Amino acid sequence: MKHKNQKHIVRCQTLDVKCRQRGFTIIELMVVIGIIAILMTVVVANFPKAKLQLSLSRVAYGFAQDLRRAQMMSLSNPSYKDAGDISHPVKGYGGYVNLSDNKKYIIYADNPSGTGKYDGSDYIVSTVDFSVSEPGVFIKEFGTVGNDLSLDFTPGSPATTITPASNQNYVVFALESDPTITKSVSFYNTGLIEVWRSSILGNNVIGDYPDSDSSNLLHGDIFDNGNQHATAVSMSLYFMGAVDSPPHNKYQVAIYSDNNGIPGSLLAVSAIGTITPNSWNTIPISLALQPNTSYWLINNSNGTNINVNNLAITNNAPPGQHDWHSNQPFDAGFPQTFGVVNGSTPVLSSIYLNINI
Numbered sequence: 001m002k003h004k005n006q007k008h009i010v011r012c013q014t015l016d017v018k019c020r021q022r023g024f025t026i027i028e029l030m031v032v033i034g035i036i037a038i039l040m041t042v043v044v045a046n047f048p049k050a051k052l053q054l055s056l057s058r059v060a061y062g063f064a065q066d067l068r069r070a071q072m073m074s075l076s077n078p079s080y081k082d083a084g085d086i087s088h089p090v091k092g093y094g095g096y097v098n099l100s101d102n103k104k105y106i107i108y109a110d111n112p113s114g115t116g117k118y119d120g121s122d123y124i125v126s127t128v129d130f131s132v133s134e135p136g137v138f139i140k141e142f143g144t145v146g147n148d149l150s151l152d153f154t155p156g157s158p159a160t161t162i163t164p165a166s167n168q169n170y171v172v173f174a175l176e177s178d179p180t181i182t183k184s185v186s187f188y189n190t191g192l193i194e195v196w197r198s199s200i201l202g203n204n205v206i207g208d209y210p211d212s213d214s215s216n217l218l219h220g221d222i223f224d225n226g227n228q229h230a231t232a233v234s235m236s237l238y239f240m241g242a243v244d245s246p247p248h249n250k251y252q253v254a255i256y257s258d259n260n261g262i263p264g265s266l267l268a269v270s271a272i273g274t275i276t277p278n279s280w281n282t283i284p285i286s287l288a289l290q291p292n293t294s295y296w297l298i299n300n301s302n303g304t305n306i307n308v309n310n311l312a313i314t315n316n317a318p319p320g321q322h323d324w325h326s327n328q329p330f331d332a333g334f335p336q337t338f339g340v341v342n343g344s345t346p347v348l349s350s351i352y353l354n355i356n357i
Contacts, residue, residue, distance in 0.1 A: 049177075052136050052137070052175050052177065052181075053175070053181065055134040055135075055136060055137050056134075056137050056173055056174070056175055056181065056182075056183050057183060058134060059130050059134050059137045059173050059183075060173045060183035060184070060185055060195050061195055062128070062130075063095075063105060063128075063171065063173070063185050064185045064193050064194075064195050066095060066105075066107050066126070066128065067095045067107075067151060067185070067187065067193050068193055069107070070093040070094055070095055070107055070125075070151075070153055071093075071153045071158055071191065071193075073093045073109075073125075073153075074092045074093045074153035074154055074155055074158045075155060075158055077090075077093075078090065078155065080093075080109035080123050080125070082123065088109070088111070088123060089112050090109040090110055090111060090112065090114075090123065091110040091111065091112050091113075091114040091116075091154055092109075092110045092114070092116075092152055092153050092154035092155065092158070092159075093107070093108065093109050093110065093125065093152075093153055094107070094108055094110060094117070094118060094150055094151050094152035094153055094161075095107055095108075095150070095151045096108055096117075096118035096148065096149070096150050096151075097139060097142065097148065097149045097171055098147060098148040098149075099139060099141070099142075099147050099148070100147055100148075102138045102139040102140075103129065103130060103131035103137070103138055103139070104127060104128060104129040104130065104131070105127075105128050105139070106118065106124055106126070106127050106128075107124075107125040107126045107127075107128070108122045108123060108124055108125055109122060109123040109124075109125055110122050110152060110154075111123065114152075116150075116152045116154070116161040116163065117150035117152055117161070117163035118148075118150045118152075136175055136176050136177060137173055137174070137175060137176070138173070138174060138176055139171060139172070139173060139174075140172040140173065140174035140179055140182060141171075141172045141234070141282055142169060142170060142171045142172065143166070143168075143169045143170045143233060143234060143284040144164040144166055144169055144284065146164055149162075149163070149164070149169065149171065150162070150163040151163075151169075151187055153191070158191065160187070160188070160189050160190065160191045161189070162187070162189055166189075167188065167189050168186060168187065168188040168189065168286075169186070169187060170184045170185060170186040170187070170196075170233055170356075171184065171185050172184045172198060172354070173185070180200065180204060182198035182354075183195060183196065183197060183198055184196045184198045184233065184356050186233075186356065196231075196356030196357065197356070197357055198354060198355065198356055198357075199230070199355050199356075199357055200236075200352045200353060200354060200355065201223050201225055201230070201232070201289070201295070201352060201353040201355050202221070202223050202297055202351055202352025202353055203221070203223075203348050203349065203350055203351060203352055204236070204350070204352045205314070205350065206238050206240075206312050206350050207238065207240065207311070207312030207313040207314040207348070207349065207350045208312070208313070208314045208315070209240070209312070209313065209314075210240040210241035210310040210311070210312060210313070211310040211311050211312075211313045211347075211349070212306045212307065212310055213306035213310075214299075214300075214301060214303070214306075214309055214310045214311060215244075215248075215300070215301045215302060215303035215304070215305075215306075215308070215309050215330065216300070216301075216302065216303075216327075216328060216329050216330050217300065217324055217325070217326050217327075217328055218263075218298050218299075218300055218324060218325040218328045218334070218338065218339075219298065219299065219300075219322065219323065219324035219325070219349075220256075220263070220296050220297045220298035220299055220322070220323065220324075220349065220351065221296070221297055221317075221321055221322050221348060221349045221351060222258060222261075222263075222294050222295070222296050222297075222320070222321060222323075223294065223295060223297065223352075223353075224292075224293070224294045225289045225290065225291060225292070225293050225294070225295065226291065226292070227291050227292055228289075228291050228357050229288075229289070229290070229291055229357070230288075230289040230355040230356065230357045231286070231287070231288055231289065231355060231356045231357075232255065232268070232285060232286060232287040232288075232289055232353045232354070232355050233284065233285075233286060233354050233355065233356055234282050234283060234284045234285055234353070234354045235253045235255075235270065235282070235283055235285050235297060235351065235352070235353050235354070236280050236281065236282040236351070236352055236353075236354060237251070237253065237280070237281050237299060237311055237349075237350065237351045238279070238280050238281070238311060238312045238350035238351075239251075239275050239276070239277055239278070239279065239281060239309065239310065239311060239312070240277075240278060240310060240311065240312035240350075241277070241278070241307070241308070241310055242277070242307055242308045243275045243276075243277040243303075243308055243309055244302075244303040244304055244305075244308040244309055247302075248302050248303055248304050248308075248309075249274055249275045249302075249303075249309065250272050250273065250274060250275065250301060250302045250330070251272070251273050251274075251275050251281065251283075251299060251300065251301040251302075251309065252269070252270055252271070252272050252273065252283075252299070252300055252301075252330070252333075252334070253269070253270045253283060253285060253297065253298065253299045253300075254266060254267075254268065254269040254270065254285075254298045254299075254334040255267045255268045255269075255285065255287050255295055255296065255297060255298070255353075256295070256296040256298055256338050257295065257296070258293070258294040258295065258296060259338075261320050262320075262323060262338070262341050263296040263298060263323060263325075263338035263341070264296075264337065264338060265336065265337055265338075266334055266335065266336050266337070266338075267287055267295070268285050268286060268287040269285070269333070269334050270283045270284060270285040271283065271284070275301065275309060282354070285353075289353075289355065295353075296323070296338070297349075297351050297352070297353060298334070298338070299311070299351065300328060300330050300334070301330060302330035302331070311349045311350055311351060312349070312350040313347045313348060313349050313350070314347065314348050314350075315346070315347055316346065316348075317346045317347050317348035318346065319344075319346050320344055320346075321345075321346060321347065321348055322344065322345050322346070322347045322348065322349060323341045323343070323344045324341070324342060324343050324344075325338055325339050325340060325341060325342055326342045326343075
């Protein structure tokens with residue numbers, strides 16, 4: 001006697017493909033919903049950071065675009081029309097930044113008696129205040145000592161004047177929530193304006209305790225640049241503890257090549273800076289960095305005893321991370337070759353390069 005479902009079984013064997021077609025089980029649905037929920041959590045968690053990074057890019061590229069617009073106006077507009085449609089002869093156009101008001105910049109028209117930089121007698125073309133349109137972004141620093149910076153264009157090539165005087169300079173925009181996330185706008189006295197993605201090379205973590213005996217002594221740390229071309233624009237150091245009284249509160253930094261694990265030849269040197277205690281101190285220094293190459297970040301200061309002008313350091317660094325060379329008076333500067341290494345310790349200094357890549 002045939003089973004009553006035998007006909008159905010035979011039919012399923014004949015139409016095997018159709019018999020295997022079925023819906024999802026509850027477990028499968030729960031797994032899919034769980035994966036979607038995880039992905040949504042990741043997206044939502046990263047959205048504020050991504051939004052801020054977009055704001056940072058918009059501000060940096062907007063600043064570069066406004067500078068280029070000032071360049072073009074210096075070529076085509078020998079006069080400036082104010083809000084009342086009154087024309088004023090001008091010497092040129094430019095951009096102005098002041099760190100005391102670090103969420104805005106000014107595009108100006110230089111009056112005929114202008115000095116090649118922004119002053120109170122110039123006409124303001126536009127004041128760009130990005131504190132409302134792009135909250136969370138600020139002007140972190142620029143590449144010269146001082147609190148303000150002008151970039152002035154006058155007819156001709158157009159001629160470019162950077163004040164304070166330099167062949168090149170840059171403005172760094174950063175996020176308030178994480179000032180290590182930056183974008184830089186670089187400009188040169190040739191008129192070239194570029195936007196860079198900024199990064200660091202070195203250690204931007206504040207050490208656990210101050211070093212000792214760091215004055216009149218070359219010392220520093222080695223870092224590898226990785227597989228990237230980059231340009232160093234400044235060096236930052238964290239001085240922890242007491243700082244000597246003026247004039248013995250000065251520091252200077254340099255970059256040396258690596259010679260089989262020890263500092264080699266001098267590649268770049270900074271100006272002399274004044275130490276701010278228990279704070280990051282940043283000073284301009286410029287060098288084109290090659291990929292897969294190690295560099296030594298070296299510093300010196302002019303303190304009068306072992307307990308002042310010291311960097312923050314931390315233990316448990318790789319062997320050979322930190323080297324020093326004694327008997328180097330601060331006033332003697334940096335030698336072309338580092339010289340004899342008098343000591344090496346497994347500590348890591350709070351020191352890094354700010355780089356454009």
